[in-house]
Amino acid sequence: MSAPPPTVRKRRRIGWPQRVFSQVLLMQLAIATGVTVLATGLFLAPLSAQLDDQAMRRALAIAQSAAAQPEMAESLLTTDPAPLGPVQSAAERLRRATDAEYVVVMDRRGVRWSHPDSSRIGKLVSTDPGEALAGENVMEIDSGTLGRSARGKVPLRDASGRIAGAVSVGIAYDSVRARLLAAIPGLFAYAGGALAVGALAAYLISRRLQRQTHDLGFSDIAALLAEREAMLHSIREGVVALDATGRIRLLNDEAQRLLGLGPEASGRPLTEVLGAGRTADVLAGEVAGEDLLTVRGSRVLLANRMPTADGGAVVTLRDRTELEHLGRELDSTRGLIDALRAQDHEHANRLHTLLGLLELELHEDAREFVTEVVGVHRATAEQVTEKVRDPLLAALLVGKATVAAERGVALRMVPGTLLPDRLVDPRGLVTIVGNLVDNALDAASGSDGALVEVGLRAEGRTVVLRVRDSGPGVPPGRRESIFTEGWSTKDLPAHGKRGLGLALVRRLAERQGGSAAVDGADGGGAEFTVVLPEAMTEAESDRAGADR
Numbered sequence: 286m287s288a289p290p291p292t293v294r295k296r297r298r299i300g301w302p303q304r305v306f307s308q309v310l311l312m313q314l315a316i317a318t319g320v321t322v323l324a325t326g327l328f329l330a331p332l333s334a335q336l337d338d339q340a341m342r343r344a345l346a347i348a349q350s351a352a353a354q355p356e357m358a359e360s361l362l363t364t365d366p367a368p369l370g371p372v373q374s375a376a377e378r379l380r381r382a383t384d385a386e387y388v389v390v391m392d393r394r395g396v397r398w399s400h401p402d403s404s405r406i407g408k409l410v411s412t413d414p415g416e417a418l419a420g421e422n423v424m425e426i427d428s429g430t431l432g433r434s435a436r437g438k439v440p441l442r443d444a445s446g447r448i449a450g451a452v453s454v455g456i457a458y459d460s461v462r463a464r465l466l467a468a469i470p471g472l473f474a475y476a477g478g479a480l481a482v483g484a485l486a487a488y489l490i491s492r493r494l495q496r497q498t499h500d501l502g503f504s505d506i507a508a509l510l511a512e513r514e515a516m517l518h519s520i521r522e523g524v525v526a527l528d529a530t531g532r533i534r535l536l537n538d539e540a541q542r543l544l545g546l547g548p549e550a551s552g553r554p555l556t557e558v559l560g561a562g563r564t565a566d567v568l569a570g571e572v573a574g575e576d577l578l579t580v581r582g583s584r585v586l587l588a589n590r591m592p593t594a595d596g597g598a599v600v601t602l603r604d605r606t607e608l609e610h611l612g613r614e615l616d617s618t619r620g621l622i623d624a625l626r627a628q629d630h631e632h633a634n635r636l637h638t639l640l641g642l643l644e645l646e647l648h649e650d651a652r653e654f655v656t657e658v659v660g661v662h663r664a665t666a667e668q669v670t671e672k673v674r675d676p677l678l679a680a681l682l683v684g685k686a687t688v689a690a691e692r693g694v695a696l697r698m699v700p701g702t703l704l705p706d707r708l709v710d711p712r713g714l715v716t717i718v719g720n721l722v723d724n725a726l727d728a729a730s731g732s733d734g735a736l737v738e739v740g741l742r743a744e745g746r747t748v749v750l751r752v753r754d755s756g757p758g759v760p761p762g763r764r765e766s767i768f769t770e771g772w773s774t775k776d777l778p779a780h781g782k783r784g785l786g787l788a789l790v791r792r793l794a795e796r797q798g799g800s801a802a803v804d805g806a807d808g809g810g811a812e813f814t815v816v817l818p819e820a821m822t823e824a825e826s827d828r829a830g831a832d833r
Contacts, residue, residue, distance in 0.1 A: 307491075310491035313487030314483075314484055317480055317483035324476070324479075340456045340458075341425065341435045341436065342437070343437075343456055344385065345424050345437030345438075347437065348388075348437040348438060348452045348453065349422075351375075351452045351454070352441045352452045356375070359443070359444070360372045360375070361392060361450050366396060366398045367406065367407075368406055370406075372398040373398065373399040376389070377399070385454050386455045387400065387453075387455045388453075389455075390451075390452050391410055393448065395418075396408065398450070414438065414451050417438035417453070418451050419440075420440050420448060422437070422438070422439050423436070424437055425438075426458065429455070434455035434458050435456040436453060436455050437453070438451055438452070438453045520537070522539060523539040523541075523542070523586075523600075524536075524539070525544075525599070525602065527597045527600070528597040529596030530554075532553065533553060533558065535551065536548070536550055536551055539602070543604055544564070544581055545581065564580070567579050570590055570592070570598060580789060587602070587603040587604075589601050669686065669698065672698050672703055673704045674704060675711050676706075677715050678708070678711060682698075685719075685722045685723075688726070689726055689737060693731075693735055694729050694736065695737070696737050699738050699740030701742060702740050702741050703741075707821045708821060709819065709820055710797070710820065716793060717750065717794065718752075720787065721750070721752040722737065722752060724786060724787070725737040725752050725753070725754035725756070727756075728757065728811065729754040729755045729810070733755075734755060735755055737753070737755075743821050746818070748817045749815070750813075751815075753813075754806070755808070756811060757810075758805055758809060758810050759805075764802075767787050767803065768787050768790070769788060794817060797818065797820060798819065799815065799820075801816075802814050
């Protein structure tokens with residue numbers, strides 16, 4: 286048997302960390318370290334020059350102090366250079382008192398009259414004293430017989446002000462360097478402390494970022510953002526994200542379609558984009574609740590709002606326009622079923638009556654009975670079609686008249702009603718008339734002398750609709766609120782929502798530049814008035830006159 290292949294151990298590669306927390310922490314530590322090192326270097330560089338300058342100024346001050354002594358110039362002019370001479374004694378006292386490295390007094394030839402090493406007295410100085418003998422103050426760092434030092438040189442003047450020599454004072458450069466080196470540990474301690482504080486702050490900030498990003502990597506966050514964008518723009522629900530100030534942060538494609546907005550709405554205040562109204566109130570959270578209904582244009586929307594931790598909110602929108610239409614059709618269908626059930630009973634009674642007349646051989650009475658029954662329905666249809674020429678609207682009113690009769694309500698056309706077949710939007714007017722008549726039938730049903738009157742007339746290109754009922758009417762304080770979505774005094778229908786019919790009536794009217802209002806009717810009840818400008822096309826005679 287062959288030996289098993291050797292196990293290959295993979296070497297772990299140390300690379301750049303993937304987590305946002307780790308990357309931010311490393312970057313912050315690198316920045317803090319770099320700033321600390323840079324600040325330390327920038328502080329040390331001028332510190333060395335500052336210490337040199339201080340040493341030279343100190344040497345110059347000592348030299349000026351020595352030159353200011355009157356006996357120094359007098360002794361230089363009246364005595365000879367000697368190790369025990371007055372000049373040497375005075376210079377040494379000054380050197381020991383100021384802790385200088387040397388105090389050298391020289392004559393105009395550059396011959397030393399004082400020196401820490403007495404064997405050098407009477408000899409020429411090692412550096413050029415020309416500038417000091419010329420009357421100038423000199424500060425420099427130079428090397429001499431005692432090594433490198435910070436020097437100050439000044440002229441030495443006699444009582445009459447003439448230059449008798451010069452005084453040169455040196456500060457050991459090793460002491461200057463020692464001060465610099467002594468300052469470095471303290472500076473490094475401060476820098477280390479600052480670096481430690483910066484590292485701690487970077488760690489705390491990174492930990493907070495770790496919690497906020499759920500310890501994800503940049504690639505994970507990028508993938509989540511890409512998935513979010515794909516999801517938001519592909520779902521068939523509108524999504525609107527708002528910040529704490531009410532500005533739109535996000536608006537997906539479906540929300541733009543449902544609200545009639547464009548991508549430019551992002552970043553703008555909600556009230557500025559949508560305007561005042563229930564839709565803006567629902568999205569802003571001023572109306573509380575779940576599955577809130579609102580109308581935007583011709584669309585019926587279902588909104589749910591969820592607050593976010595930062596004070597903003599996410600609102601989801603669903604289009605219930607078709608469902609609402611289906612619900613209303615279901616309500617109408619159930620009403621028709623009830624009416625047909627009542628008609629079935631009435632029809633059976635009529636057949637029984639007709640059968641009895643025929644069995645009694647009262648053929649003439651039977652003929653008159655059938656003529657009367659058919660004539661009533663025919664008269665109603667003819668009355669409507671004579672005054673309302675649009676076929677859709679006429680068919681609606683004939684059907685509503687049948688339903689009204691079965692519910693014990695008289696549906697009449699107001700005298701003077703006349704509407705030519707020139708409607709621009711017949712379906713919109715059918716929706717308005719259907720909603721108003723349904724509400725009027727509900728209000729008038731069960732009242733004494735139950736009556737609903739419908740008036741339609743054209744004034745040029747304007748259509749004026751009036752629907753009056755004999756119901757209890759609308760209190761003056763509620764005549765505006767009844768046009769608000771969700772407001773209703775009726776029980777919930779089969780589709781579970783009410784309060785949209787009158788809101789749709791007003792929206793459809795306002796979309797055509799018109800208005801919808803309610804007032805009290807003469808004799809009690811309510812009278813709704815809808816004005817629709819530009820609802821009619823021009824008549825042929827008007828167009829012909831314009832052409833001529």
